[in-house]
């Protein structure tokens with residue numbers, strides 16, 4: 001995108017008190033941009049918002065509040081992380097997912113249109129593909145999401161194409177695989193934690209009695225599910241690259257993953273080596289809706305945007321998450337704001 005002469009870009013980051021949004025905000029600030037950090041604090045934590053960002057406690061369901069943000073700040077681009085993102089919740093309460101991941105997103109796009117803000121990066125997900133027919137999964141793989149979370153994200157991807165056609169929106173879609181890891185200052189703290197690596201580290205720290213392993217009879221080398229883990233700092237870097245090239249790549253979707261799969265048991269083994277602790281595991285039945293293998297093709301992100309992961313080893317990913325957990329045993333609870 002064209003930078004305004006000499007002045008830093010002002011980026012509106014939604015979901016900036018959440019896991020990936022807060023770390024992306026930190027990276028944007030470290031690269032000389034200004035951040036307007038928006039979050040309803042439904043899930044996120046005030047302490048996660050970098051202090052040098054301007055924080056707006058705003059719910060994207062409230063069009064007046066959003067209008068206030070756009071009136072008050074000159075915004076050059078929006079990175080949209082805010083979402084409901086728990087797959088299991090989406091199966092029980094799909095309406096919340098369509099309200100937040102679709103309707104709230106439309107509120108945001110409408111405010112952008114009114115204020116002439118044209119650049120948008122969208123956090124999408126591997127869940128848009130559903131059960132993969134080929135692995136590694138390329139971006140043009142058929143989209144057949146198997147839960148309302150993935151469906152809500154796919155619906156919004158389609159809406160973005162309409163806004164491009166009718167309002168001139170320039171956007172890129174980034175479909176992350178399994179985000180993991182931490183920066184020095186910020187890490188993963190969901191009130192209901194379903195992600196494997198934080199749960200494994202909770203078990204290593206004695207905060208959980210064991211890690212549940214759902215299914216040991218998948219057609220994978222050790223029978224457990226295989227996933228593609230991507231460092232949150234590499235996700236942040238993919239956002240910056242997509243934004244800088246948005247004129248060239250507008251309308252495109254990119255996978256963000258390492259093209260390398262690890263089974264659940266392999267993740268636990270690596271975590272045992274990193275932490276030096278024994279991690280109890282409880283082998284159980286498969287859960288419905290868990291594909292055996294989800295691994296990204298990263299070829300397009302590399303070819304089109306020149307992106308390469310800087311932190312691709314699982315050891316490094318887990319080490320960073322463990323380092324953060326040791327400094328913040330209760331996550332953001334009782335934390336003052338982390339530094340920028």
Ligand SMILES: NC(=O)c1ccc[n+]([C@@H]2O[C@H](COP(=O)([O-])OP(=O)(O)OC[C@H]3O[C@@H](n4cnc5c(N)ncnc54)[C@H](O)[C@@H]3O)[C@@H](O)[C@H]2O)c1
Nearest residue numbers: 015017018019020040042043044059060082083123125179
């Ligand atoms: N974590 C992953 O592995 C992963 C993988 C693929 C895609 N994603 C996507 O990345 C994005 C960020 O994920 P995360 O793990 O950081 O989630 P998160 O839950 O930590 O962060 C989401 C943030 O959005 C905020 N939010 C929710 N509804 C809002 C609303 N109506 N108005 C304003 N703020 C609202 C929450 O308070 C929270 O701080 C999501 O869009 C998610 O779907 C995440």
